[in-house]
Amino acid sequence: MRARMLLSLALLGIAGWWLGGPSSRVAARRLARSWTARVAVAGGSMAPTLADGDWLLVDPDAWTGRDPRPGELVVLDDPREPGRILVKRIHAVEPDGRLDVRGDAPQVSTDSRSFGPVDAAALLGRPWLRIHPLGRAGRVR
Numbered sequence: 001m002r003a004r005m006l007l008s009l010a011l012l013g014i015a016g017w018w019l020g021g022p023s024s025r026v027a028a029r030r031l032a033r034s035w036t037a038r039v040a041v042a043g044g045s046m047a048p049t050l051a052d053g054d055w056l057l058v059d060p061d062a063w064t065g066r067d068p069r070p071g072e073l074v075v076l077d078d079p080r081e082p083g084r085i086l087v088k089r090i091h092a093v094e095p096d097g098r099l100d101v102r103g104d105a106p107q108v109s110t111d112s113r114s115f116g117p118v119d120a121a122a123l124l125g126r127p128w129l130r131i132h133p134l135g136r137a138g139r140v141r
Contacts, residue, residue: 030059033059033060033061034057034058034059034060034125034128034129035057037057037058037059037060037075037124037125038055038056038057038058038131039055039056039058039075039085039087039127040053040054040055040056041053041054041055041056041087043108044105044108045087045088045103045104045105045108045109045110045111046073046087046088046089046103046104046105046109047104047105047108048104048105049073049089049104049140049141050087050104050127050130050140051136053132053133054130054132054133054136055130055131055132056075056087056127056128056129056130056131056140057127057128057129057131058075058124058125058126058127058128059125059126059127059128060124060125061125062125062126062128063120063123063126067093067120068090068093068099068120068123068126069090069093070090070091070092070093071089071090072089072090072126073087073088073089073126073127073140073141074087074088074089074090074099074101074123074124074125074126074127075087075123075124075125075126075127076088076101076118076122076123076124077122077124079115079116079118079122080115085124086101086111087127088101088102088103088109088111088112089101089102089103089104091112094117097119097120098117098118098119098120099112099117099118099119099120099123100112100117101117101118127140128140
C-alpha cells in the first residue's frame with residue numbers, strides 16, 4: 001500500500017511537470033481519473049509510438065467540450081470483441097462523424113481498414129502519459 005501511495009505521489013509530480021506546470025489540484029484530479037482508466041499495451045500495432053508492455057494513463061474526459069481530431073491517440077472498445085480494448089490513432093473523421101482509427105504500424109494492425117469506422121461513443125478516453133517502463137515514461141502523442 002505504501003509503494004502504491006509513493007508511486008501515485010511521484011506520478012502526480014511527473015504529471016504536473018509534463019503538463020507544463022498546471023496547479024497541483026488540477027493535476028491531482030486528472031491523475032485520479034486517469035489512474036482508474038489506465039491500460040497496458042499488448043502487441044505492436046502502435047509501434048514505434050507505443051510498445052508491447054507500455055502502461056498508459058487514459059483521460060476519460062479528454063473530449064469534454066470538443067470533438068476528437070485526426071492524429072489523436074484513442075482508447076476504444078473493440079467493435080469485434082466486447083470487453084476487449086484497443087489503442088489506436090484517429091486517421092480521419094468521416095462525413096457522418098464516425099472515426100477511421102488505425103495503428104501506427106499498419107502491417108500488424110487490425111483497425112478501421114478491417115472493421116470499418118467507429119462511433120465516437122465507442123471512445124473510452126485519450127492516452128496521455130506512459131508510466132511504465134520508467135525508462136520510457138512521459139507524455140504520449
